[in-house]
Amino acid sequence: MDESALRVQLAATYRIFDMMGWTELIYNHISLRVPGPELHFLINPFGLHYSEVSASNLLKIDLHGNIIGDTKWPFNPAGFTPHATIHAGIPDAHCVMHVHTTAGMGVACLEEGLSPSNFYSAQLHGKLAYHEFEGITVHADEGPRLLQSIGDKPAVILRNHGLLAWGNGVPRTFAVLWLLQRACEIQLATQAMGRPRLISEEVQRKCSADSLQFNARFGAGQDVFDALVRKLDRIDTSYRT
Numbered sequence: 714m715d716e717s718a719l720r721v722q723l724a725a726t727y728r729i730f731d732m733m734g735w736t737e738l739i740y741n742h743i744s745l746r747v748p749g750p751e752l753h754f755l756i757n758p759f760g761l762h763y764s765e766v767s768a769s770n771l772l773k774i775d776l777h778g779n780i781i782g783d784t785k786w787p788f789n790p791a792g793f794t795p796h797a798t799i800h801a802g803i804p805d806a807h808c809v810m811h812v813h814t815t816a817g818m819g820v821a822c823l824e825e826g827l828s829p830s831n832f833y834s835a836q837l838h839g840k841l842a843y844h845e846f847e848g849i850t851v852h853a854d855e856g857p858r859l860l861q862s863i864g865d866k867p868a869v870i871l872r873n874h875g876l877l878a879w880g881n882g883v884p885r886t887f888a889v890l891w892l893l894q895r896a897c898e899i900q901l902a903t904q905a906m907g908r909p910r911l912i913s914e915e916v917q918r919k920c921s922a923d924s925l926q927f928n929a930r931f932g933a934g935q936d937v938f939d940a941l942v943r944k945l946d947r948i949d950t951s952y953r954t
Contacts, residue, residue, distance in 0.1 A: 716747045720768035722883050723755050724952040727766035729887075729941050730812070732948070735894070736763045737813040741875075742792035745883060746800055746807045752776050754800050756793070758786030767952050776801050790851045798856035799879055803863070806879040808886040816897035817876035826870055829917055830909035833896035836924035838917035841893070842866035846873035868893045880934075888926040888934025 714722065723745045730736060730743070744756040755771045757763070772788050773781040776797050780788070792811070799806045820827055826843060827834050844862035847855050863869055867889045869877040876893050880886035903909045912920075926934060945952070 714748075716773075717768070719745055719747055720755060720771055721953050723771060724766050724768045725942050725945055726810075726883055726887065727757060727763040728945050728949070728952045731763040732941075732945060735812050735814055738762070740789070740791075741811050741813055742789070742796055743810045744792075744796040744800065744808070747773065752800060753781055754796065756788055756796060758784065759789040759792075760786055767954050769954055791849050794853060794856070795850045795859060795877075798853075798859055799863070802856070802860040803879060805881045807881050808883050809877065809879045810886050810890045811871075811875060811877045812890065812894070813875040814894055814897070816901050817870075817894055818874070819901050820897040821870050821875055822873055826872075827893075827896060828900050828903075828909045828911070829914075830903060830911050831896060831899040832920075833892055833899060835912045835917045835920035836892055836926060837868055837896060838914070838921040840866055840889075840921060841868045841870065843870050843872055846871065884934035884938040886934075887938050891937075892924070892926050 723743065726743050739760055739762055742756055744754045746752065746754045753773050753775050755773055757766050758770055758772050761770065770784070770786065772784055772786060774788060774793065775781060778793055778797070795811070796809045799809050827837070827841060829835060829838065842863045844859055847858070867878060867880055871877055876890065876897070878886050878890035878893060880889060900909065
C-alpha cells in the first residue's frame with residue numbers, strides 16, 4: 714500500500730475503535746508506518762476524538778518527533794514516545810495500537826494479570842508480554858526497558874495502565890488486540906461471579922497454535938477487518954477524506 718491508502722486504512726481503524734467503544738476521550742493512539750527508509754509513521758492529531766480522525770488530518774512524524782508537512786494539530790508526547798520506540802526497535806512493528814478500555818485496565822491492575830481461563834486468553838499462550846508501570850510514558854529512557862519486556866510477543870499488558878498490540882499491519886494488529894480485549898472482558902465477567910476455572914497448559918498451547926487470529930490461511934485478521942470496514946462504510950464514509 715502507498716501512503717494515501719494507508720491513511721485511509723488507519724483513519725478507518727480509528728472510526729472502528731470508536732464504533733466498538735474503545736476510546737478514551739481524545740487520548741490513546743494507533744500508529745502506522747509509511748513506506749520509505751526514514752521510518753516515518755502516522756498517528757492521530759492530539760485534540761481530535763477518534764470519530765473526527767480522517768485520512769487527511771492524520772499526522773506524519775519522524776522518530777525524533779518532527780511533524781512532516783503542515784498541520785494545526787500537535788501530537789501527544791505520551792503517545793509518540795512508546796510508539797516511536799516500538800516502531801524503531803521492532804522491525805515487524807509496522808502498526809502499534811494502545812487502548813485504555815475498562816476491561817483491559819482492570820486486568821492490567823490485577824497482580825496475576827490475564828487468567829488462562831477462557832477461550833480467548835488460551836489463544837494468547839506464549840504470545841503475551843507484561844511491562845511494569847513506570848508512570849506516564851513521556852520519558853525516552855523507558856524505551857529500552859519496554860522493548861526488553863515486549864521481546865517478540867505481539868500482545869502486551871502494560872501493568873496498571875492498559876493494553877497494547879503490534880504487528881506487521883493494521884489487520885493483524887487489530888486481531889491481536891481484539892483477542893486480548895475480549896479475553897479481558899470475559900475474565901472480568903468470570904471473576905465477578907466466582908473463581909475462574911483454569912485451562913491446562915497443554916490445551917492452551919493447542920489453542921494458540923490453532924487460533925485463526927494468527928493463521929495466515931484464514932486471513933490473520935484481514936477478513937474480520939474488511940468486514941468492519943464494510944460496516945463502517947454503511948454508517949459514515951467521511952474518514953476517507
